[in-house]
Amino acid sequence: MTRIACHQLAPVIGDLAGNRARALAAIDAAAEAGADVVVLPELVTSGYVFDGADEARPLAEPADGPTLRGWAELAAAHDLVIAGGFPELGDDGTLYNSAALVDASGVRALYRKVHLWDREPECFVAGREQPPVIETPHGRIGLMVCYDLQFPEWVRAAALAGAELLCVPTNWPAEPTPAGEHPMDVLRAMVAAATNRIAIAACDRCGPERGVEWVSGSLIAGPDGWLLAGPPEPVPTLLLADVDLAGARDKALGPRNDALADRRPDLYAEVAGRT
Amino acid sequence: MTRIACHQLAPVIGDLAGNRARALAAIDAAAEAGADVVVLPELVTSGYVFDGADEARPLAEPADGPTLRGWAELAAAHDLVIAGGFPELGDDGTLYNSAALVDASGVRALYRKVHLWDREPECFVAGREQPPVIETPHGRIGLMVCYDLQFPEWVRAAALAGAELLCVPTNWPAEPTPAGEHPMDVLRAMVAAATNRIAIAACDRCGPERGVEWVSGSLIAGPDGWLLAGPPEPVPTLLLADVDLAGARDKALGPRNDALADRRPDLYAEVAGRT
Numbered sequence: 375m376t377r378i379a380c381h382q383l384a385p386v387i388g389d390l391a392g393n394r395a396r397a398l399a400a401i402d403a404a405a406e407a408g409a410d411v412v413v414l415p416e417l418v419t420s421g422y423v424f425d426g427a428d429e430a431r432p433l434a435e436p437a438d439g440p441t442l443r444g445w446a447e448l449a450a451a452h453d454l455v456i457a458g459g460f461p462e463l464g465d466d467g468t469l470y471n472s473a474a475l476v477d478a479s480g481v482r483a484l485y486r487k488v489h490l491w492d493r494e495p496e497c498f499v500a501g502r503e504q505p506p507v508i509e510t511p512h513g514r515i516g517l518m519v520c521y522d523l524q525f526p527e528w529v530r531a532a533a534l535a536g537a538e539l540l541c542v543p544t545n546w547p548a549e550p551t552p553a554g555e556h557p558m559d560v561l562r563a564m565v566a567a568a569t570n571r572i573a574i575a576a577c578d579r580c581g582p583e584r585g586v587e588w589v590s591g592s593l594i595a596g597p598d599g600w601l602l603a604g605p606p607e608p609v610p611t612l613l614l615a616d617v618d619l620a621g622a623r624d625k626a627l628g629p630r631n632d633a634l635a636d637r638r639p640d641l642y643a644e645v646a647g648r649t
Numbered sequence: 650m651t652r653i654a655c656h657q658l659a660p661v662i663g664d665l666a667g668n669r670a671r672a673l674a675a676i677d678a679a680a681e682a683g684a685d686v687v688v689l690p691e692l693v694t695s696g697y698v699f700d701g702a703d704e705a706r707p708l709a710e711p712a713d714g715p716t717l718r719g720w721a722e723l724a725a726a727h728d729l730v731i732a733g734g735f736p737e738l739g740d741d742g743t744l745y746n747s748a749a750l751v752d753a754s755g756v757r758a759l760y761r762k763v764h765l766w767d768r769e770p771e772c773f774v775a776g777r778e779q780p781p782v783i784e785t786p787h788g789r790i791g792l793m794v795c796y797d798l799q800f801p802e803w804v805r806a807a808a809l810a811g812a813e814l815l816c817v818p819t820n821w822p823a824e825p826t827p828a829g830e831h832p833m834d835v836l837r838a839m840v841a842a843a844t845n846r847i848a849i850a851a852c853d854r855c856g857p858e859r860g861v862e863w864v865s866g867s868l869i870a871g872p873d874g875w876l877l878a879g880p881p882e883p884v885p886t887l888l889l890a891d892v893d894l895a896g897a898r899d900k901a902l903g904p905r906n907d908a909l910a911d912r913r914p915d916l917y918a919e920v921a922g923r924t
Contacts, residue, residue, distance in 0.1 A: 488913055488916065489911055489913065491905075491906060492903060492904070492905050492906060493905065495905075500913075502916065504916070521906075521911075524844065524908075525911075525912060525913075526801030526802075526805070526844060527801075527802075527805070527912070527917040528917075530801070530802070531917070552875050552876075555875070558839075558840070558843050558873075558874055558875075561836055561839060561840050561843075561874070562840050562843070562844070564833075564836060565833075565836050565837050565840040568833050568836075568837070569799065569801060569837070598833075599833055599836070600827050600830070600833075601827075628767060629767070630766075630767050630768065630770075631766060631767060631796075633799075636764055636796075636800075637800060637802070638763055638764065638775075638800075641763065641777065641779070642802040642803075642806070643918075
């Protein structure tokens with residue numbers, strides 16, 4: 375069994391030192407609770423609602439910067455896998471809305487968000503690489519960020535690459551939700567899990583920022599799509615769930631069906647490239 | 650506004666004449682309620698749980714057979730679009746799990762289910778054509794059958810072809826559902842609608858058959874994914890919803906995002922063909 379944690383947090387925009395400390399404390403809390411994998415929100419070190427690139431730039435750092443060094447230290451100390459988002463400063467000065475996957479051996483994958491939301495293009499350049507899927511000591515783990523999850527093609531890419539667990543740092547802006555329903559972002563994650571027979575751990579933020587409210591929809595869904603933890607109240611919260619990730623390698627939907635083998639890629643090929 | 654109807658029904662296996670009459674009565678009831686589009690279940694004339702091809706064959710008929718002739722008469726009489734499923738006897742004697750889209754001018758599209766469930770391959774050959782999307786007097790309407798909806802690639806194909814409403818005749822076998830949750834088949838339809846900003850009308854069956862129970866999850870979801878009607882109790886039920894299908898042509902997700910234009914088909918192309 376893999377103990378998966380999502381630590382919903384309330385980053386404070388611009389408070390790099392404070393946000394770093396809150397993220398490290400969240401990782402410690404998850405480790406204390408026996409977690410093997412810890413997921414943190416998107417842009418956890420910086421906050422989200424930037425006035426523009428000039429505000430985002432001083433909050434960005436390279437993959438060998440202090441944030442990921444700090445995560446790598448805790449990953450080594452507690453034998454953890456950590457996934458979380460931060461504004462990345464690329465070698466050539468380009469900014470990306472990135473997420474990292476870190477384990478006891480260091481930074482295993484860096485992913486640059488491909489599908490950018492709202493005003494993000496004013497600050498960030500969109501990535502061009504497939505979502506990483508990494509064999510870790512705690513399972514085969516994929517990584518993408520927030521709005522990426524809204525594109526079933528992208529989740530499928532991670533599933534076809536063998537992801538057993540998809541970690542999704544997010545900042546989901548709140549939307550109207552009918553009474554008695556889960557927020558649509560939560561439903562999307564549940565259905566993406568069931569459709570691909572993978573576990574999904576999406577870690578959202580809380581704490582209104584410059585007039586933006588958040589879904590605070592952090593969740594852990596099993597390979598059958600049903601919620602194992604979350605969504606919590608809109609406050610900092612540690613979610614935990616134990617998942618047998620071996621179950622995510624079995625794509626059977628019954629005695630004669632298989633979520634991936636039943637695809638008809640020959641028939642999809644002409645559609646995928648259609649714009 | 651387009652008034653969409655799903656008429657959940659309980660076909661009786663092998664009772665071709667009785668099932669045809671029940672389908673015609675359902676269409677009449679929908680027309681009486683002012684429907685513009687009527688969706689009926691998968692294999693509505695035959696039932697589903699066949700002992701094998703020998704039982705299915707005498708229940709099959711060609712597209713110019715009495716079932717679709719009857720639907721075409723009612724479509725012309727009431728200016729309706731009708732979508733429903735039946736076992737099709739192809740020109741060369743091959744059987745298909747098919748659905749038809751019929752309007753006042755006759756049979757507009759015939760679709761052969763591409764993704765076959767469970768024992769269906771013992772009776773039916775899988776289709777090889779894209780889901781049809783047809784301009785009708787009551788909107789631009791796409792068509793697929795049951796398990797097809799479980800493949801986001803397939804719904805995307807219909808959306809990219811311009812479907813405003815996707816009609817989905819289904820026979821969803823019941824599965825365990827946690828208390829307080831919609832069945833996963835219902836969630837899939839809701840998320841597929843929201844992901845593609847299209848309306849979805851899925852018409853399920855009821856009435857246990859040879860030990861199989863059904864979700865009876867008929868539903869009409871708007872382009873925002875939220876339920877406008879259904880799912881009903883597991884009995885024959887007429888669901889109705891008025892939908893402005895022009896809303897499904899607007900893919901905006903906010904001032905700067907678009908559900909289809911934000912796709913990155915260049916990055917998906919290599920994945921789609923992966924098996």
